[in-house]
Amino acid sequence: xxxxxxxxxxxxxxxxxxxxxxxxxxxxxxxxxxxxxxxxxxxxxxxxxxxxxxxxxxxxxxxxxxxxxxxxxxxxxxxxxxxxxxxxxxxxxxxxxxxxxxxxxxxxxxxxxxxxxxxxxxxxxxxxxxxxxxxxxxxxxxxxxxxxxxxxxxxxxxxxxxxxxxxxxxxxxxxxxxxxxxxxxxxxxxxxxxxxxxxxxxxxxxxxxxxxxxxxxxxxxxxxxxxxxxxxxxxxxxxxxxxxxxxxxxxxxxxxxxxxxxxxxxxxxxxxxxxxxxxxxxxxxxxxxxxxxxxxxxxxxxxxxxxxxxxxxxxxxxxxxxxxxxxxxxxxxxxxxxxxxxxxxxxxxxx
Numbered sequence: 001x002x003x004x005x006x007x008x009x010x011x012x013x014x015x016x017x018x019x020x021x022x023x024x025x026x027x028x029x030x031x032x033x034x035x036x037x038x039x040x041x042x043x044x045x046x047x048x049x050x051x052x053x054x055x056x057x058x059x060x061x062x063x064x065x066x067x068x069x070x071x072x073x074x075x076x077x078x079x080x081x082x083x084x085x086x087x088x089x090x091x092x093x094x095x096x097x098x099x100x101x102x103x104x105x106x107x108x109x110x111x112x113x114x115x116x117x118x119x120x121x122x123x124x125x126x127x128x129x130x131x132x133x134x135x136x137x138x139x140x141x142x143x144x145x146x147x148x149x150x151x152x153x154x155x156x157x158x159x160x161x162x163x164x165x166x167x168x169x170x171x172x173x174x175x176x177x178x179x180x181x182x183x184x185x186x187x188x189x190x191x192x193x194x195x196x197x198x199x200x201x202x203x204x205x206x207x208x209x210x211x212x213x214x215x216x217x218x219x220x221x222x223x224x225x226x227x228x229x230x231x232x233x234x235x236x237x238x239x240x241x242x243x244x245x246x247x248x249x250x251x252x253x254x255x256x257x258x259x260x261x262x263x264x265x266x267x268x269x270x271x272x273x274x275x276x277x278x279x280x281x282x283x284x285x286x287x288x289x290x291x292x293x294x295x296x297x298x299x300x301x302x303x304x305x306x307x308x309x310x311x312x313x314x315x316x317x318x319x320x321x322x323x324x325x326x327x328x329x330x331x332x333x334x335x336x337x338x339x340x341x342x343x344x345x346x347x348x349x350x351x
Contacts, residue, residue: 003202016204026299028134028176033132036128043109059246068091156170259311266334289309
């Protein structure tokens with residue numbers, strides 16, 4: 001389809017289609033687009049002890065949901081509570097969970113889940129995942145598959161498409177409403193074509209990144225990863241302290257007790273020039289932090305950034321960002337930068 005292809009996490013992925021990253025970004029905010037996110041891993045965990053294994057491994061508490069629901073959670077390093085991966089668990093039915101890691105972390109997640117009583121299978125190569133996202137995503141997807149289009153927000157449903165068993169979840173990574181559909185690999189080209197024929201254009205990695213940045217969503221390897229804990233990333237809500245235990249709990253509890261040394265914040269620049277990962281954040285002449293992700297916001301028309309800064313850096317505080325010797329004026333803002341309602345003309349955007 002004329003996409004510019006790039007290597008990503010061991011996969012060859014579309015960076016952008018001929019309409020361009022900004023066009024794809026705005027199409028998602030205003031109507032709908034489709035992403036091929038088959039690079040995401042899928043570790044299928046089944047058996048009588050599947051739930052117990054997941055509860056002992058990940059930070060969030062599956063007891064808060066149930067079969068037919070999805071949950072965002074973290075896998076932590078046992079020693080320092082760094083986020084090894086952030087992922088979504090699809091609880092399909094009793095004794096059946098599909099764990100969806102980031103592209104390069106599937107083996108790490110599978111190894112962490114190893115244990116007696118649960119069967120683990122990496123089924124990534126057996127399926128494709130198509131994410132249809134945007135305010136009109138469900139309406140446009142309904143003629144292709146009503147069960148997929150009607151899955152609840154953070155719900156999970158099994159259905160058939162053209163006689164083929166599929167799964168869908170009301171999840172995404174854009175700050176918009178939408179659906180992610182898991183289709184067996186053999187049926188995926190036909191499903192993709194049906195989505196395109198329904199008037200949903202394709203979008204690539206570039207737009208997926210600018211969309212998640214506007215929505216204030218973390219990206220592993222940037223806002224999450226070695227040395228960065230859920231508490232530093234402002235994601236304490238994903239930690240279920242009431243559970244008996246999970247991997248990395250002791251180290252994370254120690255950090256909670258002493259207080260975090262840095263905190264993720266959103267920075268809105270005065271002009272259009274985009275800050276970039278690794279740029280220094282300055283208060284006066286003093287470096288106080290580092291940009292983890294930065295880009296131009298197509299909706300706001302300004303540069304925006306996520307940055308790790310001192311925990312007492314308050315909303316409204318003015319800072320500067322050093323972009324190769326040029327200082328960009330910026331100030332600290334509440335996240336998300338763009339809420340769902342604002343993006344389509346009026347309030348809030350992955351949970």
